[in-house]
Amino acid sequence: MSNVKINAEWKAALADEFEKPYFRNLISFIKQEKADGKEIYPAGSLIFNAYDTTPLSQVKVVILGQDPYHNPGQAMGLSFSVPKGVTRPPSLRNIYKELNTSLDIPISTSGDLTKWAEQGVFLLNSMLTVERNRPGSHQRSGWQFFTDASIKAISDHRENVVFMLWGAFAKKKAALINADKHLVLSSAHPSPFSADKGFFGNDHFKLANEYLVKTGQEAIDWGVE
Numbered sequence: 187m188s189n190v191k192i193n194a195e196w197k198a199a200l201a202d203e204f205e206k207p208y209f210r211n212l213i214s215f216i217k218q219e220k221a222d223g224k225e226i227y228p229a230g231s232l233i234f235n236a237y238d239t240t241p242l243s244q245v246k247v248v249i250l251g252q253d254p255y256h257n258p259g260q261a262m263g264l265s266f267s268v269p270k271g272v273t274r275p276p277s278l279r280n281i282y283k284e285l286n287t288s289l290d291i292p293i294s295t296s297g298d299l300t301k302w303a304e305q306g307v308f309l310l311n312s313m314l315t316v317e318r319n320r321p322g323s324h325q326r327s328g329w330q331f332f333t334d335a336s337i338k339a340i341s342d343h344r345e346n347v348v349f350m351l352w353g354a355f356a357k358k359k360a361a362l363i364n365a366d367k368h369l370v371l372s373s374a375h376p377s378p379f380s381a382d383k384g385f386f387g388n389d390h391f392k393l394a395n396e397y398l399v400k401t402g403q404e405a406i407d408w409g410v411e
Contacts, residue, residue, distance in 0.1 A: 192234040212328035225318035228261035235263025239303040246306035264309035267299035280376040294410035346401040348394040
């Protein structure tokens with residue numbers, strides 16, 4: 187794992203996970219998929235982008251996604267985020283709509299959420315890789331054990347973190363979080379199939395900032411340039 191771009195704090199916190207059989211099998215699986223000519227997203231250097239951009243000690247908010255984007259040029263290792271210049275996917279457009287309604291934040295044409303990650307928003311997908319054009323293709327690869335351990339590490343080692351759990355899949359992760367020392371916010375997913383069933387109007391971004399300020403932390407600037 188020495189060639190992987192991942193912040194030293196996360197390397198230390200998850201050191202045991204890197205040595206477990208499931209993780210070795212996972213790395214072998216990804217290498218074999220690539221050897222078989224399959225396109226895997228995101229690029230290898232970006233698989234741990236969330237971990238490299240947001241050190242454990244700086245995590246203030248967790249936004250949990252499921253899979254990386256599976257179309258070419260989209261996945262960048264940050265949940266819901268796409269590189270500058272790439273068309274914003276529907277779920278991200280709905281996230282921007284909610285930000286605009288709740289906090290009057292202008293809707294950006296950029297889908298790059300790196301600015302959030304640099305402020306302490308841990309943009310974590312439960313699966314860190316996916317095969318091109320095959321959503322859910324790596325859901326049984328072992329990533330869930332690693333990302334569950336990451337959520338638990340945040341719950342155990344940090345205090346007063348806001349966890350945003352959108353949709354049925356993310357809501358199941360509440361079992362990993364100590365709700366006595368963190369704020370857990372749940373709602374429908376921002377996908378076009380469910381956004382109007384409880385995502386729109388959830389005020390999660392507003393509630394997150396109010397909680398951060400109340401607990402002596404700096405609010406997140408949710409604007410995207």
